[in-house]
Amino acid sequence: MAAAGGKTKIVQLTFDEARPSPVVLISGPEQFLADRASRAIREALHRVDPALEVHDIDATSYGSGELFTVASPSLFADPRIIRVEGVEKASDAFIEDAKRYLSEPADGATLVLRHAGGQRGKSLLDAVRGAPGQAAGATEVVCAELKKDAERLGFAQGEFRRLGAQVSPGAVRALVAAYGGSLGELAGAIEQLVTDVGLRLNESDIERVTEGRVEAGAFKVADAATAGRAADALVLLRHALSTGTDPIPMLAALNMKVRGMARVYGAVGSSGQLAKDLGMAPWQVERALKETRGWRESDLARCIDLAAETEWLLKGGTRDPNYALERYVLFVARKGRER
Template identity: 35%
Template structure:
């Protein structure tokens, strides 16, 4: 590990957050880094709630025999007051041969401990759970990049739809994709790899129809009906897809985050609709809205063949886009 020296280590590392994968990864990377300098580094782990001051004093005190030490203190929010006081006092003048890694969930419990470590100059590694959809997309893309590959937003979206939101499962899926492909990950790659696992919804059908991809829309529609998706939400999704693109197109090519409050929808949905709006004309969107309305009337009005009504809507929406293409 070129460029890594004893002087480059943070004497105190505060891993702050409740996402187990990110916290575990931060500790692992710190230990690997320490061992790259000193393969014989002494690594010890403690649970803060079960630790007393006397037990940790020896580990933190200067060693007569030299050598690096890494002390991992888990569940720092559970540390008792006397231990917190001792560690904060130590943090003001840490031993350069010792790296103290404190894991803290980041909530209100034990907040004074985390704040004190920050004030003492601890290096903070964020490890909070990812709450937003865009954060998870960024996580997937970064996982692929870290492994030496490239991943599009669409591919990340498809992978999340197939695997779910758990970061451990997403990380494992990224690793598997990198092992089984050339590292250039597109939505088609993920769809082939996870065929049958991606949750097909009405929005899958609508998204494909709105970009004029009739084969993909029909495949998604037939699969959705085959696995028991009710025709009504599919018809609703087609109508919603057309309305969303029409509203976003009418708003112009503004920044999604600035348009979010005006349009009353999340920025990621606006960004996605802006991409699907390319190639549509106002006239084409009017035709698509008419087709979606007819589909809704047929599906909700008790048509004898609701599947046919949905397929006809797919063809009509795609034709409206092609007929109005510039």
């Protein structure tokens, strides 16, 4: 696809669409996705010709002429992939050589440029993305950070599909909650799960392997609170805090559910249509609609305000962050009603 404004002429792909072309720009800060894309390109080329030559260049310490040396055909004219890391910190020599290379890419060579972000090398990126890059048959693989809950859920679902596994929506959500850190850790956990448990997984399977993780405990508290089980939520919260769990992940888990409730509150339509309109999965919509039952609009608005206040308190605004978090959890569990 073309980028907004018509300035970008290059074909843009997601990490799981990565494929060989004479020049491939892998852009964006998410290194795990970038590594996955680079590996996919290399494997695709290797399947076509096992004699593939692999050359790695560090753009930060690049010496003039190095690119043209490795791009030159060997005696047997074997295909070549040239992987360049650190383009966002590239030397002036590399930027100049790469721009020259774009005007006449080497036959049988695939140039993969990795740029993690920033302004360094912008003139090279513009050249790749503009008319010269398009003439060279360039593509761009965009590897942005997956920050939103829906994006991480989508990534996890894609990983299970890639491995041929079937997993319930609740199980995916529980796993993503338990592995809130790097995508690499999440992907590794999914692969290990499928290897150990099999191709059909449910919430019980996920709970067994994630028990004890901070994020998993946080979502147990959040689930109890939004279900209106105040006593259970309080017991789970106090247990988690007593075992050294940081209050911040607990708050983040509850806030994720509260945000979903606020988005669907008062919305009309099928779960499928609302999911499309709100950028959520249908099961997320159904769950959030269920959790908003019994809430008044004014109390839900106050809950959003209390979430921000509690975050401030937990980040230094009080000497007793545990009490502040307990107060917020009870407010949610009681649907904003004092008892």
